[in-house]
Amino acid sequence: MAAAGAALPGAVLAAVQAAGARIVGVRLWPAKDYTRLTLESDAPLQARHFLTIDGPTRLVIDLQGQQAGAALRALVEQLRPDDPYIAAVRIGQYERDVVRLVLDLKQPVRPQQFALEPVAAYRHRLVFDLRPEREVDPLLSLLQDHERSARAAGQAVDDALGDLLGRLDAPGGGPRQATVAPPAAPQVAPQVAPQAGPAAAPAADTPRPPRRTDPALQQRADRLVVVALDPGHGGEDPGAIGPTGLREKDVVLQIGLRLRERLNSVPGLRAMLTRDGDYFVPLHERVRKAQRVQADLFVSIHADAFMTPQARGASVFALSERGASSAAARWIAAKENASDAVGGLDLAGSAIKDAQVLRALLDMSTAAQIKDSLRVGREVLANLGRIGNLHKREVEQAGFAVLKAPDIPSILVETAFISNPQEEARLRDEDYQQHLVEALHGGIRRWLARNPPLARRRTV
Structure with missing residues (x-):
């Protein structure tokens, strides 16, 4: 088991006092906004967490009074490759009655730990929310997605027109083959491609985010x-x-x-x-x-x-x-x-x-x-x-x-x-x-x- 490392200054150490809690289910909910880890048990869990600073960033969770059983180990199988925040999960018996969960992180996070009382079909839940240190501006993301869609639509028009001209230029391409001169692609594209974004923006699959003071973006x-x-x-x-x-x-x-x-x-x-x-x-x-x-x-x-x-x-x-x-x-x-x-x-x-x-x-x-x-x-x-x-x-x-x-x-x-x-x-x-x-x-x-x-x- 890898060493936990030193805790960050001001890291949250929280505990819910209980004894003999049995974990009955674990769940991971990955999303671009945040990833949630839920541990469900028949009694309140006693736990603490901290972040490491030596080497790769990790979130370490120590569960008191627990054994590394099948219910906990099922967490490893739930990790998805596209989880935006968690790269790997390791579980081990850190001490005789302490199970340690180590989450290797893909980006810096602000972990939040809290407990939930039984409600509806759920028993006691211990929740860890992994939120990004820096929140993404949703309006900027919306505008960038809008511009990517506009560029894709423009490219589709270019491709369709280019394909049509190519067929006309090919042998047996149709009755207008002998009378239509093949135009150069650079002369056609500016006439049909919509202007999405500043004229100087480079063409790329993933555009460089515009500056927040960009007047064209503001407009x-x-x-x-x-x-x-x-x-x-x-x-x-x-x-x-x-x-x-x-x-x-x-x-x-x-x-x-x-x-x-x-x-x-x-x-x-x-x-x-x-x-x-x-x-x-x-x-x-x-x-x-x-x-x-x-x-x-x-x-x-x-x-x-x-x-x-x-x-x-x-x-x-x-x-x-x-x-x-x-x-x-x-x-x-x-x-x-x-x-x-x-x-x-x-x-x-x-x-x-x-x-x-x-x-x-x-x-x-x-x-x-x-x-x-x-x-x-x-x-x-x-x-x-x-x-x-x-x-x-x-x-x-x-x-x-x-x-x-x-x-x-x-x-x-x-x-x-x-x-x-x-x-x-x-x-x-x-x-x-x-x-x-x-x-x-x-x-x-x-x-x-x-x-x-x-x-x-x-x-x-």
């Missing part, structure tokens, strides 16, 4: 319309589960990815996902992500369950300043707002840990934001009614935590009741998912056409 940021898409749940939080086992977190991610692709096909429009894989994002972080890209619209996507399998139909919700518009809306909002407890939020380290903060967020939500949210909600609801059943024919309102950005029109869409066997089957069907995507896309586009976003100065 493109100001002219872009950004829609934040929020597939609910994820990671430790599966959301609702249908009669045959379809998980809400999976189906709403599929819909979100399809909708992002559909919106990104519209010039001048770009969609950002709060999560693009199977990992957990706290509710307040979903709002923060939308605010960091200065989104013009926020759409949270769900597929809820109800106490009886008879409930069916799509619903659209906006925020309410005066309480829920119905008992069902209040019940659904309470379930969605409980996502943090299931998914695993470190309340001690969270910026959203005080009820007064939550009340302040709600107070900040202006009447104008809610008015705009109701408008876009009606457009989306009308489109959803054309492809399936509606649970309610009016946009409902309740205190959903993810709808509380005071400066962004925000709606939450319950695409169907996954607890209804017929609707679960439809949600599983790729063709129906595409119908949902088209309905959402059409409603969003119609609202944007009727209510074009005001020109804004985005901070890049």
Whole structure:
């Protein structure tokens, strides 16, 4: 077993006092935002962690009162090659009653350790979140992705035209072969390739990130319309589960990815996902992500369950300043707002840990934001009614935590009741998912056409 090395100054050493805890499961949730390691046990675990500084950076975790059994060793098999943060995992019996986990890291991280009480189907959980030391600017990433797509589209046009000219120039290339002179490629390309980025930017598969003060980048940021898409749940939080086992977190991610692709096909429009894989994002972080890209619209996507399998139909919700518009809306909002407890939020380290903060967020939500949210909600609801059943024919309102950005029109869409066997089957069907995507896309586009976003100065 490799030596742990010296601890960094100020490294966190945390312990949860307990004895005789038995580990019943281990899980790794890799994502570009962060990687989460979860250790589940039948009693609270006693553990500490620190980072090494001699040689490669490592995260060392010591588990007290443990033996290196099969449950822990299963962690090695769960490591994926594309994990952005962990390169390798080693497990060994460091002392007679201490198991040491050593995680070789691919980049510097800020590890966060916290414990979760039993909730839902989970027992005691000890969680380690590995977050990057330097957070990526999501708006800059969105713009760079937009420019890569524009370059790829331009290259596709070049390739198609070049292929056509090549066929015309080849023997037997068609009736115009004898009359068409083959033009030189350098003369053709500038006429058809779109100008994406500064003229001096080098052509490369991975473009050099533009400077933050680049005026051309700033202009493109100001002219872009950004829609934040929020597939609910994820990671430790599966959301609702249908009669045959379809998980809400999976189906709403599929819909979100399809909708992002559909919106990104519209010039001048770009969609950002709060999560693009199977990992957990706290509710307040979903709002923060939308605010960091200065989104013009926020759409949270769900597929809820109800106490009886008879409930069916799509619903659209906006925020309410005066309480829920119905008992069902209040019940659904309470379930969605409980996502943090299931998914695993470190309340001690969270910026959203005080009820007064939550009340302040709600107070900040202006009447104008809610008015705009109701408008876009009606457009989306009308489109959803054309492809399936509606649970309610009016946009409902309740205190959903993810709808509380005071400066962004925000709606939450319950695409169907996954607890209804017929609707679960439809949600599983790729063709129906595409119908949902088209309905959402059409409603969003119609609202944007009727209510074009005001020109804004985005901070890049």
